[in-house]
Amino acid sequence: MKQNWFYKETSIKKLWIGAIVILALTVIAEIVIVLHPHFKIEALFSFHALFGFFSCVVMVVFAKLLGFLVKRKDDYYDL
Amino acid sequence: MTCSLFHPGLLLILSGLLISFLHGTKRTVFVLLIPCLALASVWNMPFGSACSVQYLDYELTLIKLDALSRLFITVFSITVFTGSLFCCKQAKSKELAAAFIYAGGAMSVVLAGDLISLFVFWELMALASTLVIWSAQTTNSQRAGMRYIVIHLLGGVILMCGITAHVNATGSILFTAMQADSIATWLILCGFLLNAGAPPLTAWLADAYPEASFSGTVFLSAFTTKTAVYVLLRGFPGTELLVYIGLFMIFYGIIYALLENDMRRILAYSIINQVGFMLCGIGIGTEMALNGAAAHAFTHIIYKALLLMSAGSVLYMTGKRKCTDLGGLVQSMPVTTVCGIIGALAISSFPLTSGFVSKSMVTQASVDEHLLWIWLLLQAASAGVFLHAGIKFPWFVFFQKDSGLRPDDPPLNMQMGMIFFAVICVLLGVFPNMLYFMLPYDVNYEPYTAAHVVTQLQLLLFSGLAFFVMLPLMKRTLTLSLDFDWFYRKLVPVISNQLFHYLVQFEKVFKQGFSDLKLSHYLDNKLNIQLSVGMGMSMIMVVFVISLSYLLL
Numbered sequence: 001m002k003q004n005w006f007y008k009e010t011s012i013k014k015l016w017i018g019a020i021v022i023l024a025l026t027v028i029a030e031i032v033i034v035l036h037p038h039f040k041i042e043a044l045f046s047f048h049a050l051f052g053f054f055s056c057v058v059m060v061v062f063a064k065l066l067g068f069l070v071k072r073k074d075d076y077y078d079l
Numbered sequence: 080m081t082c083s084l085f086h087p088g089l090l091l092i093l094s095g096l097l098i099s100f101l102h103g104t105k106r107t108v109f110v111l112l113i114p115c116l117a118l119a120s121v122w123n124m125p126f127g128s129a130c131s132v133q134y135l136d137y138e139l140t141l142i143k144l145d146a147l148s149r150l151f152i153t154v155f156s157i158t159v160f161t162g163s164l165f166c167c168k169q170a171k172s173k174e175l176a177a178a179f180i181y182a183g184g185a186m187s188v189v190l191a192g193d194l195i196s197l198f199v200f201w202e203l204m205a206l207a208s209t210l211v212i213w214s215a216q217t218t219n220s221q222r223a224g225m226r227y228i229v230i231h232l233l234g235g236v237i238l239m240c241g242i243t244a245h246v247n248a249t250g251s252i253l254f255t256a257m258q259a260d261s262i263a264t265w266l267i268l269c270g271f272l273l274n275a276g277a278p279p280l281t282a283w284l285a286d287a288y289p290e291a292s293f294s295g296t297v298f299l300s301a302f303t304t305k306t307a308v309y310v311l312l313r314g315f316p317g318t319e320l321l322v323y324i325g326l327f328m329i330f331y332g333i334i335y336a337l338l339e340n341d342m343r344r345i346l347a348y349s350i351i352n353q354v355g356f357m358l359c360g361i362g363i364g365t366e367m368a369l370n371g372a373a374a375h376a377f378t379h380i381i382y383k384a385l386l387l388m389s390a391g392s393v394l395y396m397t398g399k400r401k402c403t404d405l406g407g408l409v410q411s412m413p414v415t416t417v418c419g420i421i422g423a424l425a426i427s428s429f430p431l432t433s434g435f436v437s438k439s440m441v442t443q444a445s446v447d448e449h450l451l452w453i454w455l456l457l458q459a460a461s462a463g464v465f466l467h468a469g470i471k472f473p474w475f476v477f478f479q480k481d482s483g484l485r486p487d488d489p490p491l492n493m494q495m496g497m498i499f500f501a502v503i504c505v506l507l508g509v510f511p512n513m514l515y516f517m518l519p520y521d522v523n524y525e526p527y528t529a530a531h532v533v534t535q536l537q538l539l540l541f542s543g544l545a546f547f548v549m550l551p552l553m554k555r556t557l558t559l560s561l562d563f564d565w566f567y568r569k570l571v572p573v574i575s576n577q578l579f580h581y582l583v584q585f586e587k588v589f590k591q592g593f594s595d596l597k598l599s600h601y602l603d604n605k606l607n608i609q610l611s612v613g614m615g616m617s618m619i620m621v622v623f624v625i626s627l628s629y630l631l632l
Contacts, residue, residue, distance in 0.1 A: 004410040007481060023544060026536045035530040038446050039454065048458075052538035055459035056466050056545035059330075063337035064552050070561040071338060074401075077559075077568050 023049075086130055086141060087117035087152055088190055088200065091159065091183030095207075098176040110163040110175055117186065118156035121149055128192050137252050140192030147373060147519040151189045151309050154377045155182055157503075158301045158384055165388050165496030166294030169395070177210035178298040185302035189309055193252040194242045194267075197310070201238065201274075204303060205231035211299055215292040226567065227287035230273070230280055238270025240628045257314050268315055275307035275358065276351045277324050281331060282564035284351055289343040289400070293391035296343055300350055300387050301380045308357045308376050317364025322453060325358030329460040336467035337553065338560045340402050342390050342476050346383065349426065349468040352460070353379045359457065360441040366520040367447060371440030374514055378433035378507060382425035385500040386472065389419030392493055393476055396486035402555045407481035414488045416477045418497035425504040427469030427539055428461060433507035435535065436514065436526045443524060461535075462542035469539070470546045475555060 005011050027046045037043040044050075094113045101109050121144070130141040159182045163175065184204035191197040205228060212224035244263035246252050257264045276284045288299045315321065332352025336345045353375070360372030392415045393408060394400050409416045421432070428434035438461065445454040488494055507514050515522040546553075 004407075006409055006478060007407070019540075019544070023540050026533060026540055029533045030537075033529045033533050035534065038449075039451050041451075041455075046537065048534040048537035049541040051455075051458060052462040053541040053545045055462050056542040057549060059333055059459075059463050059466065060337060060545070060549045060552055063334045066334060067338050067558075067560070071556070071558040072561060074340065074557050074559045 085116075085120040085124075086187070086190070087121050087156065088183045088185075088187030089141075090117055090120070091179050091186060092203075093183075095176045095179030095181075095183060098179060099172045101172075106172065106175075107167040110167055110179070111160060113179070114156045114160035114163065114182075117159070118153060121152045121156070124149075132196075134195065137193070137195060139196045139252075141187070141196055142190045143192030143254075144190065145519070146517065147309070147312065148189045150373055150377060150517045150519070151305070152186050153517065154305075154380050155186050155189070155302065158182075158298075158380055161388075161496050161500055162294065162297045162301070162384065164499065165297060165391070165493050168490060168492050170292070170294045171214055174211060174214035174292060174295055177207050177214060178295070181207035181211055181298060181302055185306045188306050192254060194246065194254050195252050197254055198235075198239060198242055201306075202232075202235050204306065205235060208299060208303055211295045212287055212291045215290060215295060217290070220290040220292075223287045223290035226564065227283055230283040234270050234273035234280075236624050237266050237273065240624070241266025241268075241270055243628055254310075254314065256316060259315060259318055259320070268311075268318070271307050271310050271314065272324065273307075274303050275311065275354055276304055276328065277358070278327055278331070279563050281328070281351060282562040285335065285339075285344050285347040285562070286564050288347045288350075289341055293395040296347075297384050297387045297391060300346075300383050304350055304354050305376050305380055308354060308361070308372065311358065311361050312369060312372060316361055316369055319362055321358045321362030323362075325355040325360075325362060326453070326456055326460075328352065328355030328358065329456075330463070331355075333460065333463040333467050335560055335562070336471070338558075340555050340558060341400050342393070342402055342405065342472060343387065343400055345402075345467065345472055346386050346390060349464070350383060352464060352467070353383065353426070356438060356441055356457070356460070359453070360444065363441070363444050363448060363450070363453075365444050365448065367440055367524065368444035370518045370520050370522060370524075371437065371442075371444055373518055374437035374440055375434075377514060377517075378425065378437040378504075381500055381507075382422045382433060382504050385418060385422035385497060385504060386426065386468070388493070388497045388500065389415050389422060390472070390476070392489040392497065393486075395493070396489055397484055399484070401557070402475035403557055405476045405482055405484070406479040407477075408484060408486065409477040410481075411485040412477070412488050414494050415497065416473070418501045419477060420473050421501040421504055423469045423473050425508070427465035428535065429469075429508075429539060430527070430532045430535060431505065431508045433504045433514070435508055436511035439526050439531065439535070440524055458538060462538055462545075465539045465542045466546055470543055471553070474546075 027049055030046060041047065091113060094109065098106065098110065124144050126144050128140050128143045132139045132141060159179070162178065181204055184200045184207055187200035188197055188204065191200060209224050209228040212220055212227060241263050245267060248261065248263055257267065259265050259268045273280055284304070288296050291299055311321065328351050332348045332355060336348035336352070339345045339348060357372040357375050360368040360375065393405065393412070396412070397405070399405055425432035425434045428438045442454065442457050445457055511526055
């Protein structure tokens with residue numbers, strides 16, 4: 001069977017390169033476009049990128065830790 | 080009774096009763112036509128009160144129309160239309176009938192000008208939505224529906240107590256903006272919040288909705304929580320507590336969705352998350368924030384229905400709902416994938432989608448009020464939405480490892496439903512004025528500034544990067560997550576089983592001692608005891624509630 005484009009080694013590589021280029025562009029755009037920071041902390045260069053990335057890291061790690069406490073096998077209530 | 084106007088809610092309730100008598104093409108035409116009629120009638124109605132009914136000493140106002148109620152009726156009608164289109168060929172008549180009565184109840188709540196008719200339709204919604212869950216006709220849906228209705232009837236009782244006390248204290252049954260400053264208004268607020276999925280009883284939503292059929296969940300997602308948002312918008316604007324409740328719901332939704340394996344339960348948790356944004360807006364309470372909450376309710380209903388339709392299509396075609404069983408469906412379900420992705424982008428508020436033009440109003444309101452911490456939390460939450468719904472749902476269902484499943488796209492009418500809502504998501508994103516002109520207050524906000532687009536893209540795309548960097552931490556497991564429902568699903572049954580065990584022991588001793596008194600006839604077997612204890616417990620509950628309401632009066 002023909003392998004789907006999304007599952008080829010070469011296209012996964014292309015996707016990663018494309019993604020990194022776009023990520024870089026959104027940060028570089030900050031040099032060209034005048035932002036209007038309202039809060040002081042927003043004035044930090046690439047604040048939104050850093051904030052988005054690290055808040056997600058915190059949430060994923062928190063979910064993982066909470067998982068140890070609240071996760072049960074999915075037939076837990078059927079027993 | 081003076082009722083010269085076409086009441087859209089009653090229209091849907093009456094047509095719901097007729098659906099069971101129709102079959103085939105007639106049923107299809109009927110279920111598509113009625114929501115259009117409801118939409119047409121609300122847009123031809125003048126603002127103001129109409130349709131008053133005498134009940135006891137009170138004059139009920141069944142229609143009180145203004146921009147806010149028209150906004151909600153509009154989105155409800157569109158959702159009934161599209162939901163019906165999605166399942167008109169596949170759904171059981173009883174499910175469609177229940178869904179219509181449910182939607183009609185929601186519309187009637189939105190139009191109600193007084194607290195008594197609001198309460199009646201509120202309860203009708205609870206009953207009809209339970210029927211929607213039960214029409215899946217599985218053991219799980221039966222049990223989940225029972226838990227669902229018990230919680231909602233509890234909410235109804237709390238609301239009723241509040242309304243009675245409020246009417247008694249003020250002498251007026253009119254539903255107007257209130258302050259949570261007396262027991263009466265607190266009880267009303269609690270009753271409203273329960274339907275919004277607020278803590279502590281948050282678990283009912285993610286417990287019950289995913290147990291409905293592939294199409295039932297689409298209807299369920301639209302009405303109960305959003306009607307609650309509507310009554311909070313109308314009844315408690317600017318109540319600061321709602322900001323904190325909203326923030327809790329936002330992060331609760333994200334964290335639990337990250338832990339979840341069932342694709343529709345992920346989306347159910349994300350409803351709680353999105354309602355959290357709306358509550359924040361209501362709590363902030365400025366015109367911008369209230370507009371934002373209303374607009375977000377509108378766009379949310381549409382993209383969440385779209386997401387659930389695409390998940391419903393996957394369920395309908397594969398019969399599977401767990402992320403661990405799915406994956407790689409992009410290869411054979413291109414339409415479902417594209418529609419699912421558009422819904423996912425809209426919920427993440429990507430520029431050019433509907434979520435971008437609505438959610439940013441709530442965030443902007445927090446900036447205008449200089450609420451730094453709330454703004455930071457809302458921004459983190461926006462990133463988190465992209466993480467749990469924007470990427471996680473499409474990634475695990477349509478991409479990730481190849482599950483080997485090769486289902487086709489669903490039947491044409493299901494595809495049309497999805498495509499229609501996908502188009503609306505993009506249209507509202509590209510032409511935000513289509514939405515803004517319907518909002519209750521004048522909109523003085525431009526979402527598409529270069530700075531806003533760039534910062535939003537940074538925020539979202541880098542959270543996307545975080546998803547793929549952290550992917551090993553998010554490996555799907557065959558698990559569920561404990562929640563508040565543990566108390567009534569595990570703890571109480573364990574205690575009551577122990578209690579029955581002792582009762583049975585007691586019965587044996589009792590029987591031996593008094594065998595000649597023929598009392599054992601009544602205590603014949605365990606079932607009999609369970610039944611009588613159950614009845615006794617509910618009697619005690621009823622007496623307790625009645626005496627509580629008397630005390631309040």
